[in-house]
Amino acid sequence: MRKYVRGVLTPLVSVIVALLIGTVVMLATGHNPFQAYGALLSGAFGSTYALSNTIAGAIPLILSGLGVAIGFKAGLFNIGAEGQYWIGSMVAVWVGYSVTGLPPLLHITLAIALAMLAGGLWAGVIPGLAKALVGAHEVITTMMMSYIAIFLTQFMVENGPMMEKGFTPQSPLIRSSVMIPKIIPRTQLSWGLLIAVAAAFVVYWLLFKTTVGFRLRAVGLNVRAAKYAGINVPLYTVLALFFSGLLAGLAGAVQMLGVQQRLYDSFNSGYGFTAIVVALLANNNPFGVILSAIFFSALATGGQSMQLVSGVPAQLTDVVSGIIIFLIAAKKLMQIVQTKIAQTKWSKHQNLGSEKGAQ
């Protein structure tokens, strides 16, 4: 029980402190924080429409957040979820409009499966192998691959092979057989929600109940002990990035098939980047990812209505998310400082024991 309390405490405190600092900012700029937060809350959760949009916005965040969390669990920082998201989107849309004559379930499954595979390979092949074989840092490689993916998608719909006839830089509409149906009509909320929640369960199961997850976590925590345990560390490095990209690709597919229904020339969904914050706030817990994704989605949807009602700029929500990241990062910072101190003590202790001072 204590474990759960402790797990939730840091994120909760970070959020509360961030909201309090937001209050100070509002007071300083002459706004009424009660009114503003009230508007934010009702804008995010106050009506069926608002609630469904908040949850709809959380779906891609949950999926890509799970991807980033898997990477973190294996000690890898997949910063390129955005690119994997776009690769997944592209493949899903392409399968969505070019394949015909399939029954809906099969068509959706095919589009999603290929999108996941594409996202997984995008992260697993180049960044994964480069890390495993020559030690190239994944932050650099996934980031670079992310830009390639974003510009590739841009090219595809701007005079590229996926551009619809005409002059608008967009792809054709996907076929109705591949569209994920809505839970509530005329909102953005589709049954993709089910996929996202199921994915959280699967990721939890994978990480904590399977030997694959055991290996991923072992590699993430202690490479030397992982080798000692007989784990093929390079293989599981590649696999970790593959799984990570797989989920980001799934996020793209579900967003395309459930909400957007075609590729636009609009870049930076932002989901892949927010996913990092989502995973951090959730402390990489798959179920925590669901809550934290809803939270960040609510900030985004509620921010608009906060601006309309109270005049507080919607950018204040960015300030709040920024502070949350800072507080969580600061906690990590504190941990690093603490372990450094502990290590120094430990090595001093060892020096006594073995006279290996200079080594």
Next chain:
Amino acid sequence: MRTCLEIRNVTKEFPGVLANDHVNLQLRDGEIHAILGENGAGKSTLMKIIYGLYQADSGSVSLYGQEMHFTSPRQAIQAGIGMVHQHFMLIPALTAAENIVLGGEPGKVHYRRKENEEMVRQLSKQYHLEIDPSVKVSDLTVGLQQRVEILKVFYRKAKVLILDEPTALLTPQEVEELIGVMERLRLQGIPIIFISHKLDEVKKVSDRVTVMRAGRTVATVETNQTTPQELANLMVGREVVLQVAKPPQEPGSVVLRVDGLVVVQGHAERVKGVTFEVRRGEIFGLAGIDGNGQFELVEAITGLLPAKSGRIVFKGRDITKTSVHRRTAAGISYIPQDRQADGLILDFQLAENFVLRDFTRPPFAKAGQLQMGAITHHAERLSESFDVRPRRIHSLAGNLSGGNQQKVILAREVSRDPELLIAAQPTRGLDVGAIQFIHDKLLDLRREGKAVLLVSLELEEIMSLSDRIGVIHDGRLMAILPGGHVTREQLGLLMTGVNPEKEG
């Protein structure tokens, strides 16, 4: 002759360890003074006190009669203490000259390359330490890098030179050159402290030797009036061997055979053609001073390091190229030297750590799924029978004390019912009770007819447990001796590379 550096009654205590216990040392002008001692004898602590890294609890350090209270290496350097560490502190991408003046560059903003190189050239002539100042350190051999380190010390106007295990990383030829350098420096009247555990070098180069044991300076002798035998006696002491009840027992068939094994780590050959066998029902002890290749040897047997050449045969099968996973499954258990870095995942629960080596095998996993019931049951059973405290199998391994962490590793490795247990420093840093417990478990395995390969830096441990003792020095097995009849002096000599039988 003037006394240059004097250490009087220096005592330094760390929690639970008396690292220096009334240490006395007098360094005279123009002498090479060797400090000899086993690992853990307190040499490094003493040097760190002299260098201002540690402060003594009591006692005094004086330089030319003046008492010194260094609180940082900077002060020690200013006073004229020059220390060359065993592991160099150079920046590979900079030239020799740049490394030498680094931190004390003459001039202000502008770095005058030519002038500095000229000055370093002068310095190197003055001390007969020839180097090319314009060459990058990364392009220098280890021996020349050491010269750069020594010049660095003289650039800072050192009056006393301290060399901490200076020959550890050198080739035999480089050692010869270093000895030449030390002799030339002695002629110039520079006093040198030379820390070593190699008897032959100490005998060759030093004027006097101070022997340290268990934190105390046990004797200071004139080098030419002593013998390696006497030095070895002084170094290892004559305390009573801890008696362990070990009934005689005939060993069985060969379980592990290592044949001409060569292991390379980094660019250095650490194991240079080692051959030995371990049989059922015997404890084979591997004695040696730290850094002589014993741990590389062990990692090659367990599969963590590749063998460059030679063969490892386990139960008749060649496993030289087999993966760690397969070797583990075949029945090799391994207690690694560094329990926190290799043996445990500190952020994993105890239950997970108990199955770290077998989590893929039934009953702990079926079809890739972890069997939580079996894992929990296993953990409960082991922490009960090995008395791991506290008995909370879901708490993190990092929360346990060192002794209990070692019990977890021991429990895991022993409970796997191995054919061969390799135990590297299994009692390092543990208290007497825990040591006894672990020794008993090793003897239990022996009685059950398992093979045990025990690697330890503690002579007591090796001598009281082993049926046969292999002594490793500089990557080679010096000798394999029967455990019962060997003396500490014999082992001590062999460990420092002296083979009395050969020199006869």
